[in-house]
Amino acid sequence: MRLRNKVALVTGAASGIGREIASAYVREGAKVALADLDLDAALAAARAIDPAGAQTLPLAMDVTDEEQVEAGSARAIQTLGGLDILVSNAGIQIVSPLVDFPFAQWKKMLAVHLDGAFLTTRAAMRHMMGHGGGSIIYMGSVHSKLASKLKAPYVTAKHGLLGLARTVAREGAEHGIRANVICPGFVMTPLVEKQIPEQAREFGISEQEVIEKIMLKDTVDQQFTTLADVAEAAIFFASFQSAALTGQSLLVSHGWAME
Ligand code: NAD
Numbered sequence: 001m002r003l004r005n006k007v008a009l010v011t012g013a014a015s016g017i018g019r020e021i022a023s024a025y026v027r028e029g030a031k032v033a034l035a036d037l038d039l040d041a042a043l044a045a046a047r048a049i050d051p052a053g054a055q056t057l058p059l060a061m062d063v064t065d066e067e068q069v070e071a072g073s074a075r076a077i078q079t080l081g082g083l084d085i086l087v088s089n090a091g092i093q094i095v096s097p098l099v100d101f102p103f104a105q106w107k108k109m110l111a112v113h114l115d116g117a118f119l120t121t122r123a124a125m126r127h128m129m130g131h132g133g134g135s136i137i138y139m140g141s142v143h144s145k146l147a148s149k150l151k152a153p154y155v156t157a158k159h160g161l162l163g164l165a166r167t168v169a170r171e172g173a174e175h176g177i178r179a180n181v182i183c184p185g186f187v188m189t190p191l192v193e194k195q196i197p198e199q200a201r202e203f204g205i206s207e208q209e210v211i212e213k214i215m216l217k218d219t220v221d222q223q224f225t226t227l228a229d230v231a232e233a234a235i236f237f238a239s240f241q242s243a244a245l246t247g248q249s250l251l252v253s254h255g256w257a258m259e
Contacts, residue, residue, distance in 0.1 A: 010025070063090045063117075186225060
């Protein structure tokens with residue numbers, strides 16, 4: 001078990017990638033706080049992952065709300081006995097041409113992805129600095145590296161996470177805190193399922209064409225990235241032993257983007 005005696009807080013853990021990471025971390029021996037806007041779904045995820053309830057703590061947390069992040073992080077630290085790993089993963093997607101993007105939606109996107117990353121990072125760092133350090137992992141995207149049409153705030157926010165991770169790597173180093181970014185390609189989760197009909201409508205093509213001509217067009221093998229692929233990268237970053245691996249980003253995308 002690669003995460004024995006570790007405590008993790010995963011945001012957006014009630015669904016998709018966050019839920020899979022929470023599950024993988026529990027399998028690897030960690031205690032995990034599953035933080036999500038949707039408490040009922042977080043409770044259900046925790047029950048499914050850990051029926052005995054010994055290794056999980058479902059938490060209601062809107063990552064854009066300073067008080068909720070502070071209170072939820074404090075509760076995780078107190079209940080689970082510390083905090084060694086933060087996975088800042090909560091995210092949403094809103095697609096629209098930039099010229100039609102409502103300002104309120106732009107701000108909502110940046111708030112969930114960037115304010116959420118900042119607030120959870122600050123809470124985690126304040127604890128980690130006095131307790132031997134830790135690993136902070138951001139859920140970036142291939143859109144941290146390149147752009148697609150209709151996704152102006154998503155691409156902007158995901159690029160921004162690279163800057164945040166690099167800054168945390170610098171400021172955290174002397175306290176044993178590492179920060180890295182996982183950049184997945186398309187993974188079939190509710191966030192992506194919702195986009196397929198939306199993009200088909202915007203571009204006037206079929207849903208199959210959205211998958212083949214947009215989502216998987218530039219992969220080496222026309223495959224979706226899986227939840228398990230992303231969870232494995234999250235275990236790798238969390239369990240790495242030294243600061244040789246900090247301030248980095250890892251593409252997990254079937255070669256959609258290469259560097
Ligand atoms: P998902 O919709 O399955 O899960 C997202 C979770 O985040 C949900 O449980 C939702 O309730 C929660 N959430 C949303 N807003 C929140 C908030 N303000 N506070 C707390 N929780 C909130 O989506 P997913 O595909 O698993 O996405 C997870 C992350 O992975 C996102 O950051 C997304 O941008 C990123 N990502 C996804 C893909 C993909 O193809 N699915 C690819 C690259 C990156």
